[in-house]
Amino acid sequence: MRTVFLALALTAPLVASQRDALDGAVALKAGSIYLVDGGVVLDGGATILIRDGHIEAVGKNIDLPADVRVVDYGPDAVIVPGLIAATSPYGLGVGSQRTADFGVRALDNLDLFAKDPLEDISAGVTAAYIAPTNSRLIGGQGAVIKLSGEGLAERLVLGPAAIDGSITEDARNTPGYWKPPVPATADIGLGLQQRQLPQTAMGAIVALHELVDIAKGGKDSGEYGPSIVAEARELWQKRTPWRIEAESAYEIRALVAFAEEVRLPLILGGAREADKLSTELAGANVPVIFEVDMMPNSGGRDLGRGDEVTWPRYDVCARLAEKGVNLAITPASNMRPRNIRYAAALASRGGLSADAALRAITLGPAEILGVSQRIGSIAVGKDADFCVLNGAPILATSSVLATWISGDEIWNAARDTAIQTEARAKAAGAFGADAARSQPRLPGPVVIEVEQLYLGDGQILSPGQILLDKGRIIEASSRVSHPAGANVVRGFAAMPGMIDSFSYLGLEGSQRTPDAEFQFSRIVETGDSTDRRVAKAGITTVLLSPRGVNPAGVNLMAYKPAGDNLATMIVEDPAAMRMMWSDRNRMESGRVVKESLAKALEYKKKWDSYEEAKAKWVPPPPAPVVAIEEKKDADKEKKTDEAKEGDKKEEKKDDKKKEEEGDPVNGIWEAKLIVPPYSEPSNFRLRLEHDGTKLTGSLRCDPLSSSLIELSGTYTETEKAVPAKDAKKPAKDAKESGAEGDKDKKEEEGKDEAKKDEPKKEEPKKEDAKKDEPKKDEPKKDDAKKDDAKKKGKEPPKEKKFEATGKGTRGEVHLSGEFKDGKLDGKVMLGETAVSFVLERTSKELDYARRPERRRPKDEPKVESVKGEPKTPSIDPRLEGLRQAMLGNRALIVDVDRDDEILECVAAFEAAGIRPILFGAADAVKLASKLRGRVGGVLLSPAVLSVDPKLGVGSLTNRYAELAASGIPIAFKSEAEEGAAELPLLASYAVSQGLSPDVALRALTSGAASMLRIDNRVGKLASGLDGDVLLLDGPPLEPATSVLRVWVAGKEVR
């Protein structure tokens, strides 16, 4: 349904909503600001103060007034003047009928009411030159406009800025001109079409000569139409420059010579071969607007193989700049201005400096077009038009973060892209909108550029870059892609977020020991300030353990305390199992663990045999199909062969089917119905299912609702309060009875297949059933059935009614009806509209029920197993952890200290196929050679150095270094809550005491991750892994190095 909005606030079109309502001063901050004029770059943080759309101050340390609103783009952002496109499509239209028409104004082609051209504004273009056409000798008057602003007053920078024309081949295809004489007479006739100049380059120069003569006040031959004179003279008097396009060298030469001769203020456009005349151009002081011949947004162009074919050349600008020609660079006129930075970079081949290239898209065009007093550079008093980038301006990998026009931020990549994404999701439909709302607002892409990139697995890239997006690492390599609007951050070094392999962070002081089934993910909360401080110290992932251990073990969870979204915070739960080997009573040490291991082995065996059996088991063909076929077969058999009763299995199956299908309600009911206000019948499809009283289902009927209506209601079976005569009737007439209660009939039939062929009108059903009994071989069931049948036979028929309601798109739908004679008689109400219906059951199968079965993964145990399928053992939460550890899916941490215990413990686990991670393990160093290859790793108690009191200083050992040297994986643990923040210091200290920094780094990142088997999520800087990154100001694990910035799941922790 559409709502009509009355546009009352007419003075504020849509654009205004994006604008800043504030009139006060705004301060823009960024890492560096390119003033362009004089090539000045303010580095290391600078500010621009703007007021009323103009620059009030710019500098590194400027005093900001009290009312200022500060917009800080961060220390890595770069602000350059708004880019000026010296060629643009905005004013282009059909040319005049005349070959030269000074009066056609590009401004007239500019639609001031059109929406802002965001595709160009989003690329940092703030102003553009507009030409009325590009296919006439003199097309008309060009102008310089801004890309956003209200009304002509705000948009217009200069108009007319130039007389726009061309002597290229396009312009030499002049239209014939016909002016009808009115009234046409026999003498005068209708007149003839007049040819116009020029057809050739020399013709063009001749025509230009004539036009300049007219403009200078010479005699008008009338050849160029009656109305050019006044305008041409006025423009000449104002010394408006003539911007004429010429491409090949001979055209340019002729044009430059002509301009010199008549003292024409010439701007050379196009200028494909201008380099061949660079000296002449510099001498004549003719500025050049160079159009870069590129079509990067399409495939290759085949221009031909001849010698005369001009290949695109990109070094023209460098040659022109060398000679001191004032230069502007634009993309070719058939490309959008948004490609201007790319064009400038491309035209830099041959040695044009980046500064010169930037000038050629900012101050260069501003000077050439005569608007440099207002735009083109960042200087006090000029318009506040800026392009905010995330890197150096002439660099393919930089992109635009924001665009300011006349003091307003017209485009902000992060903000506007988010709005668009949301809007697109909404447009995708109601479900899309819900999904968009429930999803966390992801930060935009982030690129981190560093001199040293520590990938975490020992590799160091120098320099290195990482691209984070959607919470993950998209790329980590020497140079990564820089998506548009990416926030680029620079620093010295970056490394993966560190892992605390054993921490209490998140317990908040709790001393309780949970039971074996407890999962920590149930108590996780998003990061608080403590969590964030730990993260800022570099610890992004911790293995959370309870303080105590119960004998059967506890589950530990790996998570990211500083995360802000539960879905991405939890790395794995359970990630590891912790057990206690050592006991105060040393006789008891390891007893419980050994028992558990023994039990776990048994338990595992059960599973193994199940899985083995399952692997061997060949499932029967899909059940539903079989069922239908069998049923049909059975029906056929019934009809054709009455003697075929022998196969009990078959019969039994049949019985079961009948029972199911005999249900009077379940299934699909369909009919064609006319639902007002529609006169055409439409499909009415009802799916019903009941469990005795409760009824669920769904209804599809387009006139009632455009979507499926979910129904819920009640199903009632009440005894029919009918006259006795009627009540008896069904008992006598088997057929009718069957019709009224399908169930009865089918059941009977199921037992006696021969019955169908018997005369229909005979004894009551009850007797029928009795007669059949002896034939059955299973007395128990038969008895039951007999009783059942008896009961049913005696029973009067039931009134089977249902009522259900559901919500459709047009409102609440109410259904009621009665099941009669295998048909469903009832009515449906939508508001006041009631339609009665009689539905036929088209299927008794409820197809939905089969669907989940088909989709179920193969290894998951089925609830209803197919016959012969191996039965799934039950899951024992106490032993499951051990089983997973045996399978190598989960880490197992065991507390054990003394050397003899360690050996026993490792042996016990080895027997079970587990390589445990030794926790504490004070004596592990002594046993290093014996443990190698047999343990998952060692989590040493915090002390780095150990000294044998008897031996003195000489025995000083770095236990981490010793273990690492023996090839035993190590990791660091804090065994603390917020104390986890000091873990990097521990590692750093270990390094200072002789541990290899590389090993230490790995022990904090990829080593810990693989030890804990969470290396599919964290521990390295690699594509697809979580976006946990630390930005450092020095090499990692140097005490002097601090962590500058931290990202967890792609989002910066602040």
Place this chain on the structure above:
Amino acid sequence: MQFRPSLSGPTRTMSLLSPRAVLLASAVLVLPLAAPALADGKLAIKVGRIITLSGPDITNGAILIENGRITAIGADLKLPWDAIVIDQPKMVAFPGMVEAHSARGMDRPNENIDVAPFLSVRDSIDPVGFYFEDSLRWGITTINVQQGPNCVIGAQGMVVKPVGITIEDMLIKPDGGLKLSAAPKQGYSPATQQQALRSAFSDLRAYLEETVRDKQQGGDRSKREALFQGRDLEGEKSKGKAMGGNAWKVEGLEAIPRGEIDEKQEPLLALVEGKLAAFFYCARPMDVQRALEIARANGFLARTTLVCNTACWKAIDAIADAGVPVVLEGPLVNLERDPITGKEMETFVPKVFADKKVRFALSSSNTTTESLWFQAATSVGLGLPRDTALKAITIVPAEILGLQKRVGSLEVGKDGNVLLFSGDPLSVTSFVEHVIVEGAHVYDRSKDIRVKALLEGKMPPGTSAAAEPGAKVEPSAAKPHDDTGTVPLDEPAPKKKD
């Protein structure tokens, strides 16, 4: 809904009719509706309610029309004994509706030449066109026929009534105003369109300056050209002097007799002098500013009416500043989409104009209907005040045409153009039952053949399927109507069906 049964049946059946029969058929159709029998006598209309639009409604009143003009109106009128009385106590009388701008009713609406102010729609209007017949059905009694928008400066329009079979019968006002278009003509861009508009006036100026110069130098070029063009220099039309406009002046122009001004230029000069009205077509809001620029620069803003398409509402500020009236064409509701959010915004255009106090007339040139009355009703439904909506189809367009003293409301002294509705004019169940134009009863719905054909399934006599309502015309059933009695040879013999 549109009452527009096709005049021509399937071509195959039409081929069976002789040209004479077709001619006869169309004559039969048109005559009952459009025969101009303007009454010289007295007509009294007694109705349950009179919506005068010039004052309060009158309950159970009467309107007396003498010699085509309203002579009395009120609740307790003494009706002259010799007046013919239409007594319809259940009906509602309403002034005949006024269409301020319509590019229909002509054989073709557009001329090929860019600047052609010397043309007149008089030569193009088709009096028996279906459009005029339909106008009566919808209660439109005054129409300004203007050339179509595919022009730079187009022909001169003409105000007519949809009654009569010659242009003279229909004529109300011969100078309906000049059509200009700010929207680019086919093959033009806005800039070249604008340049063509500017050139037209600068060419006029150049021509006038040249003429004056020639005259001052003792030449007689303008006179010779006038004689060459075959103009009557002595006639009534040629009297007076060329004066020039207010926006710019050509010195010495008053020395030129009017009759010597070039035919091609004369209407533009009249426009600049303020003697002609201008209807300036704008398709997009950007056209509005350019139209106003031209009108201002050449001094005819005061006599300009903008003919605006729906999207032009965005230029409302410029329109309000200029103080020009507007004819609203196109859909009443404007749709547009925000490029960032993708949100669709709807604007009900007449309300925008009403709120800015811009005088506007509704137009029947609309995508959904051809009825002014439906436009007004829809507008009220969308939130326009009833009074504003009713005036936008009566007195406002009458003012735009300078005919506010003749049409647009029911007042003593105005033309006897009265519609009798079966109920309130803005009710869906109401229809125009009778139309009285200048005192003549020209339309009666109960006798409307086409309405009958549509509602009762009876095709008008003479049309192809006249025999049976909805019957399929079999070749064999349709006997040749012409005298020769020949059957076309290419007609296959009807096959027998089992």
